Amino acid sequence: MKGSRDRLTAVLMLTPSLILVGIFVYGFIARTFYTSLTNWGSDPAQALARNPVLRFVGFSNYRELFTGFIDVRFRQDLVNTFFFTLFFLLGCLLIGLTLAILLDQDIRGEGVFRTIFLFPMSLSFIVTGTVWRWLLQPRGGVNVLPTLVGAEPLEFRWLTSRNQVWQFNWQDLPVYTGALVAVVLAWLLLSAWRQRRRGRVVAALVSLLFILGWTVGGTPGIELLPYPETHGFNLAFIGIIAAAVWQMSGYTMALYLAGLRGIPVELREAAQVDGASGLQVYRYVVLPLLQPITLSAMIILGHISLKIFDLIFAMAGADNATTDVPALLMYLTTFRGNQFAKGAAIAVVLLLMVAAVIVPYLWSSLKSEVRR
Template identity: 65%
Template sequence: MKSRQDRLIAIAMIAPSLVLLAVFVYGFIGQTLFVSMSDWGRGAALAVNPELSFVGLDNFRELFTGFLDVRFRQDLVNMLAFSVLFVGGCLLVGLLLATLLEQGVRGEGFFRTVFLFPMSLSFIVTGTIWRWMLQPRGGVNVLPTLVGLPRIEFAWLTSRDQVWQWNWQDVPVILGVLAALACVVMAGRWWLAGGRKRAVAAGALAAAALAWTFTAATEIEVLPFPEYHGFNLALAGVVVAAVWQMSGYTMALFLAGLRGIPDELREAARVDGCSWWQLYRYVELPLLKPIIWSAVIILGHIALKSFDLVFVMAGPDNAATSVPAVSMYLTAFRGNQFAKGAAIAVVLLALVSVLIVPYLVSTFRSRGAE
């Protein structure tokens, strides 16, 4: 009787939070999904009681294959490139700083504070600072002149040069290859874990994905014309600013992880003849794997929904540095195409879900196994 009463009290305590979560999170997600499948656009955009018609996935089709939405597709490429460089840069710089501080350098507290300070700033402040520093006629570009070298001639935020160009027509082939690689990775993990049937099934899916990729996928016409996209070099300045701000966060995570490794493991590895590189490669890095994955998830989430840093540093109309969040803002609130803006929001939600949901499922499974 008492346990039942305790459960009722617990339910009553969390019910208001659940109601607020259902209304203001999942309710608005549902509303955004509904709007993304409607025709709420130019004609009915500012009407008091607009009459919306259901158009299905037409807005999504226009975003990915429409003639007028080439900027969204370039924004998507920019976001993916920014995410990879931002996450990779933060992990590398953070691990390097944590490794140096873990050696017990003098004044460690001071250096820890210096490296963590940028994290306390908002992206608005960071963007303003780095926009000044990356001006073509000042800031970083004139630093070499202090030692007698010529000034750097690079337009950090306005360059139109692209590298790693590829044709949007190849998207089906790229997706097929990525799906096959994912199946191969899962097959390898299940095989090593003893799940032979799952491994064989994943291998069969990988073979099927490759067969589809190099047969049917090559015949799919995404656009009636070639459309080339690539990594805009103007994004380099935004990546530098973002890594500068968040590398202190990864440093703190890695430093805590390194300090949590027992000294007995290090001593045993040294007794076995491990060099410093082997010690990091075979002892410390495997133990840091959970921290690495947590950092990847958090930083990836930040990168996918990045808006304020890009907006402040390069402005909303700079297509070379634009990302889908900026495109969503321009489409919905400047172009009054609320349905298409909602469709961009749904695409961002799907990308974030692809990143976070597998991590949450894996975490819950590991906790359940314990």
């Protein structure tokens, strides 16, 4: 009997936390979602009223964000986030992995090196942003470095350049999506072929042909915008990416290093006995074993980069349109533009993007834990 009382106590002790998280996470998200379906902010008399009277308008805020003429900035912000995430991940993973492998060579003074690579991680994005803002001043910092060896200073406007590369038409997005899906399907087809699983081969082939047909046929059924709209990668992001990689690549290094240390020595030795060279050991033994770590790192870094806010705020300011991201736009839309409902809609889109990355990860890692 006592055991069941203790069990009750246990649940009771957990309850306050559950209630708090329930309200502060799920209650508030629900509330934000509701707000995003109203017209809060479109009538100035209600925007900042003490008890605003709101009207339910359905998904019109979302429709405006994705198709509205004047919300082009939001769509560019999505593109910005995509490229930022891509290069930030690549940079962190490559540098992190390289440093970890180098440190794994039985290095004297490993502790010192590790401390140096990891210390930016302990700083706040605000400190990093402040420092890099100075480093990337248009007529100072990095740009005058060449003058130290007598060369001409660089002219690049790190944070304010309006140059855009890899431009594409927003209307073509379905085509790119189709092509991407086709590539994935082709890969599935190939692996099914190798494994000689006929059923899968047929299924993959049929869907591949369907997607190819749909894509080549001009993606019928989907029209994102009634007029062409160009988006691309803003070069002004290069500096932001560099600062973010500087701050976070030490973290991936630590993850990889922990992974490398977890690989049994016998495995590597066995490979060497079999005549594998140092490089081959890495290529065929070590790297495959590090794959789960790469996935974890991608997800942790990915959700950070989708949410990125403070770094850009401190580095380029909230107003700098060429380095804008949805998290900043939400802040500006809500608190400067008084468009609360639209700000809430941006926040919901942001949340969905993060959830798309995080939920499967939480799901799979906890499922494997239960199995264990």
